[in-house]
Each structure stands twice: as structure tokens, then as C-alpha cells.
Amino acid sequence: MTxxxxxxxxxxxxxLQNLYSLYLHDxxxxxxxxxxxxxxxxxFDSFDLIWESTGVTPYLLKKDERVVGxxxxxxxxxxxxDYDYSINDIFILKKYRRKGIAxxxxxxxxxxKKGKYFVVELTENKPAVHFWKKTFLELxxxxxxxxxxxxxxxCLIHSFEI
Numbered sequence: 001m002t003x004x005x006x007x008x009x010x011x012x013x014x015x016l017q018n019l020y021s022l023y024l025h026d027x028x029x030x031x032x033x034x035x036x037x038x039x040x041x042x043x044f045d046s047f048d049l050i051w052e053s054t055g056v057t058p059y060l061l062k063k064d065e066r067v068v069g070x071x072x073x074x075x076x077x078x079x080x081x082d083y084d085y086s087i088n089d090i091f092i093l094k095k096y097r098r099k100g101i102a103x104x105x106x107x108x109x110x111x112x113k114k115g116k117y118f119v120v121e122l123t124e125n126k127p128a129v130h131f132w133k134k135t136f137l138e139l140x141x142x143x144x145x146x147x148x149x150x151x152x153x154x155c156l157i158h159s160f161e162i
Contacts, residue, residue: 008058023091084115123154
């Protein structure tokens with residue numbers, strides 16, 4: 001099994017847009033703030049800003065050259081100076097979940113990009129909270145946890161250093 005992540009160019013944005021709709025569909029289970037558009041899609045309002053903002057990097061996640069998800073990494077100058085990175089979104093297609101793919105991707109990402117990180121999960125998104133706590137345990141990462149209201153949603157913020 002070969003796991004990889006690669007930058008998504010603006011020419012490939014349609015791939016991320018399709019995956020993002022699936023991600024938002026999954027996320028809609030845990031928040032009242034997401035609804036389907038009249039076109040039948042879950043849409044991210046500021047999608048083009050991903051390629052227009054310095055410090056926002058989209059990655060396509062692959063297993064054996066097949067697309068299995070995406071990761072959206074935030075870094076300076078987009079982030080405040082307190083942190084070097086934030087994993088804004090990570091999404092694996094349901095067919096590929098619980099197979100160690102996301103863990104392998106994160107392990108490689110952390111090997112390549114050392115620094116101070118944070119991740120934010122909706123408190124109601126128990127699968128995401130469980131995933132991150134399991135990831136911290138398996139990768140032997142010490143973290144701090146804070147409860148906070150973000151965009152009118154109860155969230156957990158995990159901060160850690162690699």
C-alpha cells in the first residue's frame with residue numbers, strides 16, 4: 001500500500017470541489033449551519049480563496065494512486081503567529097476509513113513540517129474527536145485541549161508541537 005499526498009493545483013480544483021461537497025455532507029450531521037444548495041450540492045462559499053491566499057495549501061490524498069480524500073493545511077502568513085500550522089480539514093472517503101490512511105498521511109506530513117499545530121473539531125463530531133485523540137496516542141503526541149465557541153459552534157481545539 002502506497003500512501004501519498006500532493007498539492008492540488010488550481011487546474012485540478014474541480015476534484016477538490018467534488019470532495020469538499022462530500023466532506024460538508026458528512027459534517028452536516030453535526031451542525032445546523034450546513035445545508036444543501038439549490039443545485040443539490042454542499043458548497044463552500046469562499047472556495048477560490050484557497051488558491052488566492054498565501055498560507056492555504058490543499059492536498060489530494062492517495063492510496064495506490066487512487067484519490068481517497070483531501071487535506072487543507074493552513075500556515076503562515078494566513079495563521080496568527082502563535083502557530084505554524086493548522087489542519088483545517090482532513091477528509092477520507094468512507095470506503096477508505098479505518099484503514100490507517102489518514103494516520104499514515106499525518107505521520108508523513110508531520111515528518112515534513114515541524115512546528116506548532118492546532119486542529120478544531122465540532123464537539124458534536126464524536127468520530128473526529130475520537131480520530132484526533134487516537135492519532136495523538138498512536139503518534140505519541142502531547143496535546144492541550146480547550147473548549148471554545150467558534151462561529152457559534154461548540155468546538156474542541158487541540159494544540160500540539162511536532
